[in-house]
Amino acid sequence: MTTNIKINGTVHTVDADGDTPLLWVLRDVLGMTGTKFGCGAGLCGACTVHLDGQAVRACQTPIDSVGESSITTIEAIGETPQGKALQQSWIDLDVPQCGYCQSGQIMSAAALLAATPKPTDADIDAAMSGNVCRCGTYQRIRAAIHRATA
Amino acid sequence: MFDRSLRLNRRNFLAAGGGLVVALSLPSSPRRAAAQASPGFAPNAFIRIDRQGIATMVMPMAEMGQGIHTAHAMLLAEELDVGLDQVRLELSPASDALYGNPLFGPQSTGGSTSIRAFWMPLRQAGAVARTLLLEAAAQKWGVDPKTCRAESGSVFETSGSRHLAYGQLVDAAGTLPAPAPESVALKDRKDFKIIGKPHRRLDTPGKVNGTTVFGIDTKIPGMKIAAIAISPVFGGKPKSVDEKAALAVRGVHQVVLTDQAVAVVADHMGAAKKGLDAAAIQWDEGPNATVNSADIIRQLKEASKTPGAVARSEGDVEKALAGATRRLEAVYQLPFLAHATMEPMNCTVHVKKDACDVWVGTQVPTMAQTTAAQLTGLPVEAVTIHNHLIGGGFGRRLEVDGIEHAVKVAQQVDGPVKVIWSREEDIQHDMYRPYYYDRLSAGLDASGKLVAWTHRVSGSSVTARYFPAGMQNGVDPDGVEGADQPPYAFPAIHVEFKRVEPPAVPTAWWRGVGATHNIFVVESFIDELAAAAKADPVEFRKALLSHNPRALGVLTLATQKAGWGAPMPQRQGRGVSVQFAFGTYMATVAEVEVGTDGTVKVHRLVCAVDCGLQVNPDTIAAQMEGGCIFGLTAASHGAITLKDGRVEQGNFDTYLPMRMDEVPVVETHFVNSAEAPGGMGEAGTAAVFPALTNAIFAATGKRIRTLPVDTKLLKSI
Numbered sequence: 099m100t101t102n103i104k105i106n107g108t109v110h111t112v113d114a115d116g117d118t119p120l121l122w123v124l125r126d127v128l129g130m131t132g133t134k135f136g137c138g139a140g141l142c143g144a145c146t147v148h149l150d151g152q153a154v155r156a157c158q159t160p161i162d163s164v165g166e167s168s169i170t171t172i173e174a175i176g177e178t179p180q181g182k183a184l185q186q187s188w189i190d191l192d193v194p195q196c197g198y199c200q201s202g203q204i205m206s207a208a209a210l211l212a213a214t215p216k217p218t219d220a221d222i223d224a225a226m227s228g229n230v231c232r233c234g235t236y237q238r239i240r241a242a243i244h245r246a247t248a
Numbered sequence: 249m250f251d252r253s254l255r256l257n258r259r260n261f262l263a264a265g266g267g268l269v270v271a272l273s274l275p276s277s278p279r280r281a282a283a284q285a286s287p288g289f290a291p292n293a294f295i296r297i298d299r300q301g302i303a304t305m306v307m308p309m310a311e312m313g314q315g316i317h318t319a320h321a322m323l324l325a326e327e328l329d330v331g332l333d334q335v336r337l338e339l340s341p342a343s344d345a346l347y348g349n350p351l352f353g354p355q356s357t358g359g360s361t362s363i364r365a366f367w368m369p370l371r372q373a374g375a376v377a378r379t380l381l382l383e384a385a386a387q388k389w390g391v392d393p394k395t396c397r398a399e400s401g402s403v404f405e406t407s408g409s410r411h412l413a414y415g416q417l418v419d420a421a422g423t424l425p426a427p428a429p430e431s432v433a434l435k436d437r438k439d440f441k442i443i444g445k446p447h448r449r450l451d452t453p454g455k456v457n458g459t460t461v462f463g464i465d466t467k468i469p470g471m472k473i474a475a476i477a478i479s480p481v482f483g484g485k486p487k488s489v490d491e492k493a494a495l496a497v498r499g500v501h502q503v504v505l506t507d508q509a510v511a512v513v514a515d516h517m518g519a520a521k522k523g524l525d526a527a528a529i530q531w532d533e534g535p536n537a538t539v540n541s542a543d544i545i546r547q548l549k550e551a552s553k554t555p556g557a558v559a560r561s562e563g564d565v566e567k568a569l570a571g572a573t574r575r576l577e578a579v580y581q582l583p584f585l586a587h588a589t590m591e592p593m594n595c596t597v598h599v600k601k602d603a604c605d606v607w608v609g610t611q612v613p614t615m616a617q618t619t620a621a622q623l624t625g626l627p628v629e630a631v632t633i634h635n636h637l638i639g640g641g642f643g644r645r646l647e648v649d650g651i652e653h654a655v656k657v658a659q660q661v662d663g664p665v666k667v668i669w670s671r672e673e674d675i676q677h678d679m680y681r682p683y684y685y686d687r688l689s690a691g692l693d694a695s696g697k698l699v700a701w702t703h704r705v706s707g708s709s710v711t712a713r714y715f716p717a718g719m720q721n722g723v724d725p726d727g728v729e730g731a732d733q734p735p736y737a738f739p740a741i742h743v744e745f746k747r748v749e750p751p752a753v754p755t756a757w758w759r760g761v762g763a764t765h766n767i768f769v770v771e772s773f774i775d776e777l778a779a780a781a782k783a784d785p786v787e788f789r790k791a792l793l794s795h796n797p798r799a800l801g802v803l804t805l806a807t808q809k810a811g812w813g814a815p816m817p818q819r820q821g822r823g824v825s826v827q828f829a830f831g832t833y834m835a836t837v838a839e840v841e842v843g844t845d846g847t848v849k850v851h852r853l854v855c856a857v858d859c860g861l862q863v864n865p866d867t868i869a870a871q872m873e874g875g876c877i878f879g880l881t882a883a884s885h886g887a888i889t890l891k892d893g894r895v896e897q898g899n900f901d902t903y904l905p906m907r908m909d910e911v912p913v914v915e916t917h918f919v920n921s922a923e924a925p926g927g928m929g930e931a932g933t934a935a936v937f938p939a940l941t942n943a944i945f946a947a948t949g950k951r952i953r954t955l956p957v958d959t960k961l962l963k964s965i
Contacts, residue, residue, distance in 0.1 A: 114498070114499065114515075114516065114518065115522070118518035122516045122517040122519075126473050127515070134590070135592065137671040138670055139899050141899055141900040142900050144590060171458070173458050184456075185456040188452070192867075192870065195313030196637075196638060197313065197451065197455030198589075227907045230900060232590045232905060233590075233878075234874035234906070235870075236911045238870070
């Protein structure tokens with residue numbers, strides 16, 4: 099059985115079980131490794147992608163649930179105004195340390211800014227608390243989100 | 249050690265093979281191909297310059313978030329006189345001879361040593377290259393090299409108008425004999441253009457657009473993906489698997505059994521995990537199936553009642569305690585901790601008849617190489633370690649158990665295979681920060697002055713397993729780090745280490761190592777003594793630090809910045825800690841609020857740092873921020889417990905990380921210093937534990953002696 103999935107504007111035909119998490123299709127089948135595996139349980143946000151602009155966890159998204167929706171990943175988020183601004187502010191403030199969680203952080207932040215162009219700290223807490231950073235870059239993430247909206 | 253490595257010639261360096269290019273700032277150029285055909289100029293193992301003038305810097309240490317690649321590039325670029333926009337970075341291949349850590353010997357990134365160890369060797373490496381380029385230019389012009397100067401990748405004739413770019417000098421410079429590293433003149437600190445100035449990290453761009461390749465992102469043609477299940481009971485082995493059911497899963501190719509694990513090899517991790525579930529593995533649990541945390545703690549408690557090996561004994565402790573007006577005793581306990589790096593354990597291996605390739609992110613490339621060689625029976629030279637940027641180390645990737653598992657799987661697989669651990673495997677088969685059980689006593693005289701101090705550490709010795717030669721008459725120097733040489737002037741001090749190995753549980757280095765354990769214990773007990781003496785915690789410490797100006801300096805700065813002494817509302821408090829660890833002085837003030845339900849909210853952490861001369865100040869601040877949060881997470885939530893020989897925690901719902909809505913702001917303030925640079929990767933982690941618990945005491949009067957903080961004890965109702 100094959101599934102067609104639209105990712106970053108391109109339709110890919112994938113030969114995998116329908117219940118396969120999108121995460122592994124992205125990473126192992128399509129070779130798009132910018133989206134990270136962190137927990138496999140929707141607990142850390144490292145695999146965050148956009149499904150029609152909404153932040154979702156790719157490890158909890160079976161490919162047969164995607165349907166006609168558009169998936170956007172870190173590889174293409176820089177083509178959106180929010181993604182571009184966030185990537186620049188991440189660089190300006192030297193947010194990443196190990197960097198492993200940062201794809202997911204930026205994807206969550208981009209979805210936040212698309213819905214809430216001027217988020218408060220409480221908005222940031224609500225939108226970003228699903229994303230774990232073991233290096234502890236949270237205060238720079240917060241500052242970089244604010245900077246991206248300035 | 250480092251002298252030898254720096255003297256190795258270009259031929260040896262090139263024979264060692266190239267590393268993986270991790271950061272490119274290359275101008276594209278049609279002449280690039282021609283330039284690559286020339287070996288260019290490689291005066292030592294750390295620098296190559298091609299005819300385009302691009303300086304390739306080979307990074308001896310692993311980048312796992314601490315910013316070391318940028319800092320090391322700054323050291324090289326400063327003395328080489330190139331801009332950071334003119335460099336590209338490569339990861340070093342496995343080689344103790346070329347890239348050994350001068351403080352350890354082997355090639356190993358840990359112990360907050362990377363700046364301390366390479367501060368001089370890398371500057372010397374840059375200066376050697378600059379000296380030769382100046383010499384080459386001077387010879388071309390027929391002038392004295394003293395009349396030439398280097399700047400931004402070119403040599404200028406100081407009094408004239410001539411100049412030559414480094415790229416134009418590489419062929420000539422490559423023929424000149426390299427001077428001894430210690431013979432070349434290093435820049436005076438006042439002339440630094442790069443060192444000490446904040447620079448953006450060179451590895452950031454790839455980390456914000458998904459292009460950075462971590463070990464787990466390895467892609468090799470023909471590669472399969474394997475999910476692995478290791479015996480849930482430590483030391484157990486697979487008894488039976490339903491291979492047929494696993495193979496029936498679409499995309500699954502093979503089921504592999506090793507001595508400790510089962511792996512299912514598939515086209516992708518989705519299929520591999522499904523296959524692993526279908527395999528319905530039965531385990532032979534072995535002798536550890538009855539091990540529980542309570543038994544381990546009981547064993548430690550019993551063992552701690554009798555003397556250990558003496559780490560330090562000065563003054564007549566017995567007499568001083570006997571004569572003390574007031575005597576305090578306390579027991580402190582710290583739990584097993586997992587590392588829980590964001591990048592789960594993984595390793596890609598291709599075992600061939602006469603060679604083995606390993607793609608991994610490791611803090612110990614040569615240990616990884618030796619391990620793969622031993623398992624495969626191949627000579628070390630036949631094993632190539634392809635190292636990567638690391639998605640979180642914290643000490644976890646100082647171990648090669650993950651590489652062992654992957655090689656054992658790959659030996660049974662035709663072609664390359666990437667072995668990926670689930671998060672549950674990662675947490676349940678970590679190698680853990682030891683559980684420590686510490687007994688302390690101290691005496692105060694009638695005026696409240698400390699007269700004697702004893703501290704007996706009981707716990708596993710990581711050193712005895714990892715580096716047996718490091719044991720000192722039964723004392724694990726790591727086990728007493730921060731305990732045997734506190735910053736305070738104690739009139740009498742007696743410190744012991746009692747090695748107690750828990751059954752089954754493997755123990756290992758964890759960010760902050762000995763200091764993370766002992767600074768908590770020492771700074772907590774000092775706080776207890778201050779309270780017993782009815783003294784202000786800062787004043788009590790200052791009275792014991794009059795001999796130690798740098799410790800006093802950070803304590804004064806942190807308390808000033810934190811507004812120490814200003815009144816706080818009910819159930820809020822400030823706690824302080826002071827430390828000297830990893831060559832760095834630090835003081836931290838935590839401000840907390842404890843709810844009536846016992847929940848602890850940390851509002852603010854104020855850190856004062858004297859780490860000597862700074863290389864990249866913003867990275868130091870970042871390490872303070874991250875190090876503090878890493879420690880605060882453990883102090884607040886971290887505990888690995890065992891039941892029936894199994895780790896009870898499995899994912900981020902049971903081994904809790906701090907999240908955005910929970911973390912305080914971390915402020916970093918510097919004491920300017922011209923001392924030699926200290927280590928920064930772990931200092932903040934060690935400092936934060938006692939600052940937190942001392943603040944909880946200030947807020948509630950409850951002394952936390954067992955970690956993590958049990959909020960049930962802090963309820964006011």
